[in-house]
Amino acid sequence: MAGKVALIVTALTFMALFLLLPLIIVFTQALSAGFEAYFSSIADPNVQSAIWMTLIIAAITVPANLIFGICASWCIGRFAFPGRNLLITLIDLPFSISPVIAGLLEVLLFGLNGLLGAWLSNHNIQIIFALPGMVLATIFVTFPFVAREVIPLVQEQGNEEEEAAVTLGASFWQIFWRVSLPKIRWGLLYGVLLCNARAMGEFGAVSVVSGKVFGETDTLSLAVESLYGSYEIQAAFAVASLLALLALVTLVAKAAVEFLLRDELSAVKRKRTA
Amino acid sequence: MSTEITIANVTRSFNGHTVLDDVNLTVHEGELLALLGPSGSGKTTLLRLIAGLDQPDSGSIAIGGVEATQAHPAARGVGFVFQHYALFRHMNVFENIAFPLRIRKTPKSEVSVKVAELLKLIQLETLAGRYPAQLSGGQRQRVALARALASAPRVLLLDEPFGALDAVVRRDLRRWLRQLHEEMHITTIFVTHDQEEAFDLADRIVIMNGGKICQQGSPIDIYQHPADVFVHEFLGESNHLTGYAAGGIVFADAGFPIAETATAADGPVEIYVRPHHVLLRPRSNGNGGWVISRIAATGAQARISVSNGNTTLEASMTVDALLASGLTDHAPVDVLFTGGTVFSSEIRQPLKLQALKPRLAV
Numbered sequence: 042m043a044g045k046v047a048l049i050v051t052a053l054t055f056m057a058l059f060l061l062l063p064l065i066i067v068f069t070q071a072l073s074a075g076f077e078a079y080f081s082s083i084a085d086p087n088v089q090s091a092i093w094m095t096l097i098i099a100a101i102t103v104p105a106n107l108i109f110g111i112c113a114s115w116c117i118g119r120f121a122f123p124g125r126n127l128l129i130t131l132i133d134l135p136f137s138i139s140p141v142i143a144g145l146l147e148v149l150l151f152g153l154n155g156l157l158g159a160w161l162s163n164h165n166i167q168i169i170f171a172l173p174g175m176v177l178a179t180i181f182v183t184f185p186f187v188a189r190e191v192i193p194l195v196q197e198q199g200n201e202e203e204e205a206a207v208t209l210g211a212s213f214w215q216i217f218w219r220v221s222l223p224k225i226r227w228g229l230l231y232g233v234l235l236c237n238a239r240a241m242g243e244f245g246a247v248s249v250v251s252g253k254v255f256g257e258t259d260t261l262s263l264a265v266e267s268l269y270g271s272y273e274i275q276a277a278f279a280v281a282s283l284l285a286l287l288a289l290v291t292l293v294a295k296a297a298v299e300f301l302l303r304d305e306l307s308a309v310k311r312k313r314t315a
Numbered sequence: 316m317s318t319e320i321t322i323a324n325v326t327r328s329f330n331g332h333t334v335l336d337d338v339n340l341t342v343h344e345g346e347l348l349a350l351l352g353p354s355g356s357g358k359t360t361l362l363r364l365i366a367g368l369d370q371p372d373s374g375s376i377a378i379g380g381v382e383a384t385q386a387h388p389a390a391r392g393v394g395f396v397f398q399h400y401a402l403f404r405h406m407n408v409f410e411n412i413a414f415p416l417r418i419r420k421t422p423k424s425e426v427s428v429k430v431a432e433l434l435k436l437i438q439l440e441t442l443a444g445r446y447p448a449q450l451s452g453g454q455r456q457r458v459a460l461a462r463a464l465a466s467a468p469r470v471l472l473l474d475e476p477f478g479a480l481d482a483v484v485r486r487d488l489r490r491w492l493r494q495l496h497e498e499m500h501i502t503t504i505f506v507t508h509d510q511e512e513a514f515d516l517a518d519r520i521v522i523m524n525g526g527k528i529c530q531q532g533s534p535i536d537i538y539q540h541p542a543d544v545f546v547h548e549f550l551g552e553s554n555h556l557t558g559y560a561a562g563g564i565v566f567a568d569a570g571f572p573i574a575e576t577a578t579a580a581d582g583p584v585e586i587y588v589r590p591h592h593v594l595l596r597p598r599s600n601g602n603g604g605w606v607i608s609r610i611a612a613t614g615a616q617a618r619i620s621v622s623n624g625n626t627t628l629e630a631s632m633t634v635d636a637l638l639a640s641g642l643t644d645h646a647p648v649d650v651l652f653t654g655g656t657v658f659s660s661e662i663r664q665p666l667k668l669q670a671l672k673p674r675l676a677v
Contacts, residue, residue: 201401204368205459207388208395209415209466219418223405 067285070278082276087256091264102179102240110187118195135184143181144249170252178246183239187232194228317379318344318469318502325374334360336526345500349517357526358506362472366395394463398475400455402447409443415466433461453484473505547587554628556586565657583660592654593630598647607646
């Protein structure tokens with residue numbers, strides 16, 4: 042009993058110290074000069090542009106990785122083909138490489154002196170220090186999130202349900218939309234939420250390729266750093282609070298979906314333990 | 316439309332391992348057929364080929380006289396019930412059964428009428444809103460069957476339909492399926508490794524082993540006249556004796572004569588006698604030295620082991636008969652065989668026995 046209490050207290054203390062406390066500090070610092078100052082620092086055109094950049098990057102990255110995750114889990118989970126294990130290993134690569142290196146790789150590839158730099162500048166295509174580069178860097182970093190969630194699910198579930206659907210007369214796309222996709226929707230949802238959070242919060246890789254042109258190629262996390270670097274502490278925390286809010290919204294969205302579909306979800310969980 | 320299924324010279328191998336070896340089989344219209352065999356005998360593979368979930372390497376399959384070897388499963392008009400049910404886990408019972416109707420764009424009102432009908436048929440009207448994970452194994456099995464029936468199949472294929480259920484549920488479902496078949500007369504093939512299940516349910520049994528069909532026929536026919544040693548052993552316990560045939564009489568190696576045979580050439584034989592064909596009597600004129608070594612009553616039946624020092628035989632009789640006979644442990648007995656099958660050791664085929672007379676195993 043005493044051990045149980047000790048464990049709970051330890052866990053809660055840890056949570057408070059490393060999660061709750063920073064969250065509180067972010068918001069108190071952001072509001073330290075009052076609501077007016079808070080909103081005016083957010084209304085700053087440079088910050089507004091950073092918000093847009095962040096949203097655009099996430100709006101491209103998340104669907105891209107969603108589609109990739111579905112395709113990868115489909116072929117890895119269902120078929121044995123040469124290079125299957127290599128593909129599984131490669132999907133994990135972004136986890137094991139520092140994001141800064143990912144950014145540097147991109148500069149080496151697409152930068153002015155890079156491998157494809159001359160060709161790109163001849164065709165007037167700018168990737169580095171512009172949105173395309175930042176999107177590519179974010180896709181690279183968030184690449185594994187959806188696929189990693191869904192592949193084990195597909196492997197565990199097998200394809201008997203798809204076979205049943207075939208014998209019941211369903212076409213390929215009917216099976217995909219009505220059977221395969223709903224089967225993995227929980228994994229997909231978690232993957233998308235994680236992917237989205239990471240896409241909006243990514244710093245290292247994006248900071249290398251963005252060139253940090255304040256008001257042009259800035260995302261929220263980059264803006265926090267540059268504001269903090271120029272001693273605009275309150276403004277930095279105001280922007281940081283937006284990111285923190287985003288995290289909270291993500292959590293609430295996840296909880297809400299789980300609540301709305303609790304019957305089905307509990308059925309799935311029970312089946313897993315059975 | 317006829318739903319006769321003709322399987323001709325079908326061969327299928329996986330990674331160089333032959334799973335079906337030149338199989339020929341005709342399934343008659345409206346028949347309830349069992350594919351019976353040990354695991355790895357190829358019975359499930361054959362079922363999947365009929366369903367179109369897999370294609371044979373060679374040979375052909377025709378359904379209702381129409382060549383269907385390469386046809387898409389959806390075009391074959393077969394309903395398939397999987398061993399582990401394969402219900403759609405994200406759909407409730409109603410939606411599972413409605414699935415084949417919905418993908419055919421059936422009008423909503425018609426869907427609810429049809430599903431209600433099927434729910435009534437499987438006696439699960441009250442559970443329409445449950446998800447598969449909230450159902451028992453027997454209930455899931457019935458939902459899977461209703462879903463297969465919803466696509467109005469011409470042929471129903473069941474893969475180990477009762478394999479994952481406990482004994483009581485299994486017996487009930489078996490009766491229910493038999494009844495259903497008598498009402499609907501859909502040509503039905505089911506795969507099982509349980510000989511009791513096959514004998515209880517099927518009109519006709521096809522016994523498979525090592526990718527080949529060993530024997531097919533009515534349950535009684537197969538049980539009475541097993542085509543080879545494998546079938547005989549697979550269909551249940553028996554006493555196995557080695558012996559020889561000489562001068563029209565079969566002898567066990569232990570020295571006692573077993574039966575008279577008209578056609579047997581002289582030579583070594585394998586003798587199989589089922590326990591219920593071993594008749595025990597209190598010893599009167601025999602000198603085989605048989606003594607009861609163990610009696611075990613299992614419900615209505617008693618199993619009795621008798622031994623003569625070298626050979627042990629298993630006999631069975633009803634407990635009532637045992638009590639009436641007055642036989643007890645260690646009692647000296649005479650042993651008679653009232654039936655049995657004798658196979659030539661060389662060709663492993665049964666010898667034609669002339670009306671097997673009860674013979675004292677003396």
